[in-house]
Amino acid sequence: MRISFIGSGRVATHLAKVLSKQHQIVQIYSRNIAHAEKLAQLVNAEAIVNDQKLVADIDLLIIAVSDQSISQVIQAVGRYLENVLIVHTSGSTNLDVLTQYHAKSGVFYPLQTFSVEHEIAWGNTPLFVEAAFTDDQDILTQLANSLSNRVYQYSSEQRLSLHLAAVFACNFSNYCYDMAKQVVDSKQVDFSLLYPLILETANKVTQNDPRAMQTGPAIRGDLNILNMHEKMLEADEREDLKKIYHMLSQGIQTGQH
Amino acid sequence: MRISFIGSGRVATHLAKVLSKQHQIVQIYSRNIAHAEKLAQLVNAEAIVNDQKLVADIDLLIIAVSDQSISQVIQAVGRYLENVLIVHTSGSTNLDVLTQYHAKSGVFYPLQTFSVEHEIAWGNTPLFVEAAFTDDQDILTQLANSLSNRVYQYSSEQRLSLHLAAVFACNFSNYCYDMAKQVVDSKQVDFSLLYPLILETANKVTQNDPRAMQTGPAIRGDLNILNMHEKMLEADEREDLKKIYHMLSQGIQTGQH
Structure with missing residues (x-):
């Protein structure tokens, strides 16, 4: 899969690192160019600071930003990435925060605590996926299965x-x-x-x-x-x-x- | 060493079990005969419910009862076990709760959480010893070293x-x-x-x-x-x-x- 990230914090970093082993990380967007470049270098991707430079020929865009910024981000990028599956990684944000601005949406939530210094044992980290469309749900489930043997399809309320x-x-x-x-x-x-x-x-x-x-x-x-x-x-x-x-x-x- | 216990709760049980591998557990005293017998059987000792039946030809008496009962226990048994080293196992009880009634006193405090169902990894459990007399401190340190490689001589205040x-x-x-x-x-x-x-x-x-x-x-x-x-x-x-x-x-x- 071709995957881009919005965000360069701890969740984005840990997730991009592990996904880069099996998938191509295309772009890392962050408002802070130093942060974007640091992570982009790590996973062999392009760093961008202008969200309008996000390329559309990807399979998945992962929004890994603070919960309160998710809505703003999807409003900014959803419209020109109409055919791209876009997910957030938040436990406490309802799927509809995305779907009200972008139909092809989902959630990819790792139930784990992410610190800078500490490697994540992905194999037994529970991953919770949710999507607006069944085929997207299947794609996310498959992606999650490639990381962990504990993958669950949970509703926003259970999450x-x-x-x-x-x-x-x-x-x-x-x-x-x-x-x-x-x-x-x-x-x-x-x-x-x-x-x-x-x-x-x-x-x-x-x-x-x-x-x-x-x-x-x-x-x-x-x-x-x-x-x-x-x-x-x-x-x-x-x-x-x-x-x-x-x-x-x-x-x-x-x-x- | 010949060691007796007052108490048959979780600390007494875990401690008597591990000490019985290298030492002779002589008597287990508990007000509740069923509890005393259960532990005594486990460590091949005699169960008693009358504290005046505690024999004096032992090297160590371990009081492992609730903190608020320690004073009462030492007042009851200290006088006719004058030459026996008596210790409590409490983190929050000062050594002088014993020494005011019994000179040859000490503390043997394992910093661990004791549950009925769960085996203790004694080897890396920190043990804190304290005694009124230097030679008793040496005896307790030696005993603690036989259980754990993390033994410390701590004052009551540090404990x-x-x-x-x-x-x-x-x-x-x-x-x-x-x-x-x-x-x-x-x-x-x-x-x-x-x-x-x-x-x-x-x-x-x-x-x-x-x-x-x-x-x-x-x-x-x-x-x-x-x-x-x-x-x-x-x-x-x-x-x-x-x-x-x-x-x-x-x-x-x-x-x-």
Whole structure:
């Protein structure tokens, strides 16, 4: 397939890199020429900063920009790429944000966290595809199958709920690591001591219901420890962490299903 | 070494099991005879429910009970086990909770999360030892070295800060998984789709500062998505999750170091 990208951020970079192994990446558009050129060089494509220079003889255009820019992008490029299948890569953006301006639209959503420094294990990354037309859905499914053995045809609504869950499972758990690091950093204790605990906690949850795996003072109802921990955060003038500690402990104790 | 246990919960069970490979477990005391017998059978020890039946010809007594019971336990058994080294296994309990009733005291704290179903990788579990007397500290260090290659001599204060950090890194991240599961469960979407994301998030943080690895709508300042997610939780009548979503997103956006 001949594939072009709008965007040169983390999702575009990781996706272009892996797709370039089996497909031809034709153009990389970014408003920032340095970013466009950096990624274009990596995947042997042409860098462009003018979206009217996007060529139409491609099979797929992947829009990998921030969620709030998708609508603006499709309005700008959809009209002169009428016969090109155009997809976005967003978990929380409905397909109709594209279809209202461009009929031949779809979604190609990788449920993964993309950081600059870290390689993605594409083989087991769940990919969610959706398209306005059945034959496009087939094309996207085939493309997804070439990257991962976990490909799903999901509606925008299902994808939305997955993305919300991903914020809890990924963004918020990472923030918990961040807060843990702040706690030990302030006492000159090495954060890496917590690595085995972090990995064990994550591994366990792939084998058991997290509710059943919950440990710690909150689920034990150990009020002495809960109070002591809150006092420690108070003494360190970390009212922000104290509030979060209190709210999450309460959630653990009263958690509904 | 000849070792007895007070307690038959998760920490006692995992610790007695691994120690029984190299040492003799003599007695298991628990108020609940069924629990005592279950563990005693596993490690070929005697089960007792009367703490006055604890024999004194042992090298180590490990108190692995809830934090708030440690003081009561040492008051009950310390006096007639005067020459026995007695340790607790708690991250958040000061050594002096033991020493005020029993001179020959110490701490043997494994920084790990113990669940019933899940085997512990002892070899890289950090173990923290502390003792009132130098020779006892040496004995505990040697014992810890026989289990793990990550043994540290930490003060009660350092241990306390580690334990508080562990609540954030382990208990709270697990609760984030739990909340994620609640979100997808309510839409009949399979929680296991999130496993690669959970594992990738945990793995990344062992190689990079979690702050640098933070992804998601909050760190991007994507107010559209943040508002949409909160409205979704509101529509599902999950005010509890909405509050937590809001507070953690704010923390990510304004997080201090």
